[in-house]
Amino acid sequence: MELVRIYQCFCDRTRLRILHLLTKSPLCVCHFQEILNEPQVKISKHLSYLKNRGMAVAVREGNWMIYSLPARKDAELTRNLKCLQDCAQSDPVFGRDLKQLGVLQRSSCQPAAIFSAGTRGRRK
Amino acid sequence: MELVRIYQCFCDRTRLRILHLLTKSPLCVCHFQEILNEPQVKISKHLSYLKNRGMAVAVREGNWMIYSLPARKDAELTRNLKCLQDCAQSDPVFGRDLKQLGVLQRSSCQPAAIFSAGTRGRRK
DNA sequence: TTGCAGTATTCATCTAAGGGAATATACTCG
DNA sequence: CGAGTATATTCCCTTAGATGAATACTGCAA
Numbered sequence: 001m002e003l004v005r006i007y008q009c010f011c012d013r014t015r016l017r018i019l020h021l022l023t024k025s026p027l028c029v030c031h032f033q034e035i036l037n038e039p040q041v042k043i044s045k046h047l048s049y050l051k052n053r054g055m056a057v058a059v060r061e062g063n064w065m066i067y068s069l070p071a072r073k074d075a076e077l078t079r080n081l082k083c084l085q086d087c088a089q090s091d092p093v094f095g096r097d098l099k100q101l102g103v104l105q106r107s108s109c110q111p112a113a114i115f116s117a118g119t120r121g122r123r124k
Numbered sequence: 125m126e127l128v129r130i131y132q133c134f135c136d137r138t139r140l141r142i143l144h145l146l147t148k149s150p151l152c153v154c155h156f157q158e159i160l161n162e163p164q165v166k167i168s169k170h171l172s173y174l175k176n177r178g179m180a181v182a183v184r185e186g187n188w189m190i191y192s193l194p195a196r197k198d199a200e201l202t203r204n205l206k207c208l209q210d211c212a213q214s215d216p217v218f219g220r221d222l223k224q225l226g227v228l229q230r231s232s233c234q235p236a237a238i239f240s241a242g243t244r245g246r247r248k
Numbered sequence: 249t250t251g252c253a254g255t256a257t258t259c260a261t262c263t264a265a266g267g268g269a270a271t272a273t274a275c276t277c278g
Numbered sequence: 279c280g281a282g283t284a285t286a287t288t289c290c291c292t293t294a295g296a297t298g299a300a301t302a303c304t305g306c307a308a
Contacts, residue, residue, distance in 0.1 A: 002215070004136070004140060010134070011132045011134070016127060016128060016131070028254085029254070029256095030253090030255085039298075041257090041298065043255095045256085047256095049295090060304085062254090062305065063253055063255080063304080064253095064255085065254080065256090076214065079207050082207075083206075084127075086203055087199075090199065138266090152285090153286095164284085164285070165267080165268065166268080167285095169266080169267085169287090171285095172287090184274085184275085187274080187285080189284075189286090
């Protein structure tokens with residue numbers, strides 16, 4: 001029952017915000033810290049949790065660890081991520097996260113891998 | 125964050141099977157026992173869990189307690205139940221549950237409320 | 249090398265949850 | 279009423295998970 005593992009990843013508020021952000025862009029740990037305004041250990045552990053369950057992959061870029069969604073997602077995950085994105089539109093928390101994400105992406109330092117892995121975008 | 129509550133209900137295998145069955149028909153506790161082949165206490169507790177979180181409602185019909193999905197579901201729940209149904213098609217566990225459900229519905233005793241509340245069907 | 253930034257891990261604590269045995273409750277029928 | 283059926287609850291145990299403080303690790307730059 002693969003599905004249960006997905007929902008286990010979805011069933012924590014912090015992880016849900018992380019996953020939602022990941023549907024938009026790969027991000028490094030410190031970005032999550034800023035956007036979610038949560039301590040480093042908390043973010044790092046939730047990312048580990050996701051990685052251990054195959055819901056996220058990490059690549060190193062210098063000091064940064066860039067997390068993203070797995071390149072190949074099975075149908076169940078794809079469907080549920082889509083559903084999450086739909087649902088997120090009606091919850092202000094996710095809206096605020098996206099807004100913060102925009103601010104960050106427009107700001108100074110950006111590991112190159114974020115853009116090579118994800119959205120096209122200007123380097124700083 | 126209403127969404128998290130939904131995923132908390134979804135993140136256990138037994139509950140997921142229960143919810144999936146409920147998308148098809150209201151059912152009483154003993155039906156879940158038979159279909160899922162799990163002990164009464166286990167079923168009963170998971171149903172309580174769902175009820176306490178507004179994911180199920182119960183009405184008494186004589187000795188039976190008939191559980192069903194709430195009549196009014198918000199958009200998030202509706203979307204996720206739909207997603208669950210889609211995903212369920214690719215997992216044999218859910219398929220077997222549905223088959224068992226069919227057997228039960230064709231068999232002898234049926235509390236009236238199951239049909240008044242849910243699928244049209246012949247009373248025994 | 250040293251120092252530092254970014255990240256991960258360890259240790260400890262607390263709480264929620266899952267599970268089962270036994271018991272209690274609610275209702276029906278005779 | 280008493281017996282039986284269906285369901286809920288209590289008690290107990292065990293484990294997973296969430297969190298934070300402190301510490302360790304990793305790679306870069308001077």
